[in-house]
Amino acid sequence: MEDFIERVLITEEEIRQRVRELGEAISRDYAGKELRVVGVLRGAFIFMADLVRNIRVPLSVDFMSISSYGDECETSGVVRILKDLDKPITGRHVLIVEDIVDTGLTLRHLKEVLSTRGPASLKVCALLSKPERRLVQDLTIDYLGFEIPNCFVVGYGLDYAERYRNYPFIFVLKPDYYHDAQREGKGQCG
Ligand code: 5GP
Numbered sequence: 263m264e265d266f267i268e269r270v271l272i273t274e275e276e277i278r279q280r281v282r283e284l285g286e287a288i289s290r291d292y293a294g295k296e297l298r299v300v301g302v303l304r305g306a307f308i309f310m311a312d313l314v315r316n317i318r319v320p321l322s323v324d325f326m327s328i329s330s331y332g333d334e335c336e337t338s339g340v341v342r343i344l345k346d347l348d349k350p351i352t353g354r355h356v357l358i359v360e361d362i363v364d365t366g367l368t369l370r371h372l373k374e375v376l377s378t379r380g381p382a383s384l385k386v387c388a389l390l391s392k393p394e395r396r397l398v399q400d401l402t403i404d405y406l407g408f409e410i411p412n413c414f415v416v417g418y419g420l421d422y423a424e425r426y427r428n429y430p431f432i433f434v435l436k437p438d439y440y441h442d443a444q445r446e447g448k449g450q451c452g
Pocket of ligand 1: 363364365367369416422
């Protein structure tokens with residue numbers, strides 16, 4: 263085990279199994295339709311790559327990049343679009359793929375922005391959710407991988423200061439490996 267790992271929260275095998283189930287559910291629900299899968303960069307890139315390989319309806323992909331957490335601060339609820347979609351989504355069945363829903367402010371904003379563009383439908387698939395931290399109460403996550411406790415996690419696309427995205431499981435870092443003291447929930451789970 264790598265020295266920086268406090269504990270593994272979700273193993274590679276658990277992720278593989280759950281992503282397969284999500285793909286099957288999405289394939290069933292969208293049977294006979296064509297999907298536009300919108301990945302939120304950068305945290306969702308690995309999840310999305312695995313997810314689309316488990317979806318069996320015709321689909322195209324597009325990406326958005328938005329600012330949420332900086333390297334040192336908390337979500338403010340003000341979300342800036344750093345890279346917009348390349349293609350219009352008018353009349354499309356759109357599935358937003360997110361890494362993690364924490365307060366829910368980012369996802370709420372993203373849904374508001376995309377719904378003004380006239381999609382035929384707009385749903386959300388998130389790998390992780392931290393319900394304890396939710397500030398937006400009426401937020402629907404149509405497809406959810408795992409609920410996790412209030413702790414800061416990395417791996418499988420998720421970073422801390424741009425590191426650890428490349429590990430194929432989801433884990434909590436040892437406190438020594440954080441260099442900002444303010445990050446809430448870090449290192450303690452549950
Ligand atoms: P929200 O607006 O829901 O509070 O924040 C969502 C975003 O914050 C996620 O897309 C992700 O970028 C970041 N985030 C929230 N919790 C975590 C976490 O535990 N680990 C990592 N790496 N990012 C997180």
